[in-house]
Amino acid sequence: MTFLIRILLIISAILMLVFMLKRIRQSKLKIEYTIFWIAFSTLLVLMGIFPKVFYRISGLIGFQSPISMVFLVIIFVLIVKMFFMTIQISQLENKVDALAQQIAIDRKIDKDAEKE
Amino acid sequence: MQSELLIVIPAYNEEENIENVVTYIRDNYAQYDYVVVNDGSKDRTAEICRRKGYELLDLPTNLGLAGAFQAGLKYAYTKGYSYAIQFDADGQHRPEFIQAMLDRIKEGYDIVIGSRFLNYRKSKSLRMVGSKILTVAIKMTTGIRVSDPTSGMRMFSRPMIKEFAQNLNYGPEPDTVSYLLKNGAKISEVQVKMEERQFGESYLNLTGSAKYMLKMLISILFVQNFRKRG
Numbered sequence: 001m002t003f004l005i006r007i008l009l010i011i012s013a014i015l016m017l018v019f020m021l022k023r024i025r026q027s028k029l030k031i032e033y034t035i036f037w038i039a040f041s042t043l044l045v046l047m048g049i050f051p052k053v054f055y056r057i058s059g060l061i062g063f064q065s066p067i068s069m070v071f072l073v074i075i076f077v078l079i080v081k082m083f084f085m086t087i088q089i090s091q092l093e094n095k096v097d098a099l100a101q102q103i104a105i106d107r108k109i110d111k112d113a114e115k116e
Numbered sequence: 117m118q119s120e121l122l123i124v125i126p127a128y129n130e131e132e133n134i135e136n137v138v139t140y141i142r143d144n145y146a147q148y149d150y151v152v153v154n155d156g157s158k159d160r161t162a163e164i165c166r167r168k169g170y171e172l173l174d175l176p177t178n179l180g181l182a183g184a185f186q187a188g189l190k191y192a193y194t195k196g197y198s199y200a201i202q203f204d205a206d207g208q209h210r211p212e213f214i215q216a217m218l219d220r221i222k223e224g225y226d227i228v229i230g231s232r233f234l235n236y237r238k239s240k241s242l243r244m245v246g247s248k249i250l251t252v253a254i255k256m257t258t259g260i261r262v263s264d265p266t267s268g269m270r271m272f273s274r275p276m277i278k279e280f281a282q283n284l285n286y287g288p289e290p291d292t293v294s295y296l297l298k299n300g301a302k303i304s305e306v307q308v309k310m311e312e313r314q315f316g317e318s319y320l321n322l323t324g325s326a327k328y329m330l331k332m333l334i335s336i337l338f339v340q341n342f343r344k345r346g
Contacts, residue, residue, distance in 0.1 A: 021342040027284045031291070031335050038334055095177045102176035 001067055006048040009070075013044035040077060121218055121271075122197040123150035124188030126181055127205035131159040133313070137207050138170050145211050151191055152205070155184035182287030186280060189272070193281040201271040202288050206313040209269050213308040217271045226276050226301040227293065229262065230269030230308035246329050250290050253336045258297040263305055265290035276301070285343070291335035299345045 020037045023029035047054055047070060058069035123141065127134050134152065141150055151171045154162045156178035165172045173187055185202060192200040199221060203209050213230055221228045238244040250265040270288065272280065276296070280286045297303055 021339070024285070024339060025342055025344050029284075031285050031339055032331060034339065035331055035334055038338065098177050 001051045001054075001070065005067065005070075006051060009044050009048035013041035013048070016044075017041045036081065043077075044074075118195070118197075119147060119149040120198040121148045121214070122188075122192045122195070122200045123148050123203045123211075123214070124153060124185060124192065124200055125150060125203050125205050126153045126155055126184040126188065127157065127161050128155040128178065128181075128184070129157045129159045129161060130205040131157075131161050131164060133207045134161055134205050135164055135168065137205055138165070139168070141211050142170070145214070148211075148214065149197070150203075151188055153184045153188045155179055155181070182289070185288045186286065189277050190281040193277050197277065198274050199271055200277050202268060204268050204313075208310045208313050210309060210311065213269070213306065214271075217269075217306045217308075220304050220306050221271050221273055223304075224302065225304045226273045227296065227303045228271040229264060229267050229293075229303065229305045230271075230310075231262075231264035231267055231305040232308065232310055233263045234305050234307040236307075243325070246325065249329070250332060250336070253333055254290065254294045254297070257336060257340065258294055260297050260303065262290075262293065262297075262303065265293060267308075267310075269308060269310075289332065291332055291340060294336045295340045295343060295345075298340060 016037060020029065020034045024031060024034060051066065054069065055066045058066040061069070063069045063072075125138065130137075138150065138152060141148070149171070151173055152165050153173045154165060154175060156175050162172070162174050165174075173191060175184060175187060179187070188202075189200055199218065201214060201217065203211075209230070217228045217230055233247075238248060247264065247266050251262060254260065254262050254265055268288070270293075280288075286292050293303070
């Protein structure tokens, strides 16, 4: 990995972290949703600071160059994250639907009770 | 007449325990008001509450403990209660300790925790190791010793009720306690005894506990330092 890429990794990780913490500070983000990003940016920083460890791992697995392993790891983590987010979004939508329907039904029942 | 204290009982799939717990409170501790918050249970919890005529907030969907407890505190805030206590629906908590906690909070505290370990040592189980780690983490970041940070029996004053009711990231968990302490909330602990849960399973198994600990530690040691109050 070139020096430039290492610096880039570290800076982007820190920027990511700062952004997340700012959202928490403004009370616009739940803490449990930042745990992933804190862990992920820590991983990026580690990659930037100790590239030797990753050279060795990529050599062991048999990558041509360490940088392609870095890319692969990042892409893999993000795809898994996206997979779980898709599931989460679908569950959320279900919940909102259920809520709206329940409210409508309750309103109707209340109104019917008033009429009687 | 309305009591000054509201007992908030969040319940998720507690059909086996809820009747014993709430009937006991209603019959023997009628001086306190209570409300059961049914957190979208999939079993007969809501049905039992309705049949028995319990005070009930029936959430149409599952929000998790934080959301259910917040619903209870919003209710407490709207109705103008001076104090609110978080009380488990699984029979672990014993209402005879509520009075001691109420007396303590009236001395001018914001939070009173019903602690199992104020005068007794923690046993050497894995669960207690977790509790100990959280005690150390809170001590490190706030300088205050909380002997039983995971105790679910916590009483809150009126200003706290308002904060919990209106804000994000105020789950009834150790990291919120740590955050409030750091921001100058006054806390006290009262020695209590707790039962083992009577029926059903706790939602924290081994991987669940590991996740919980990771979340709490990252939150207490790192994230809470960046939060701003108010």
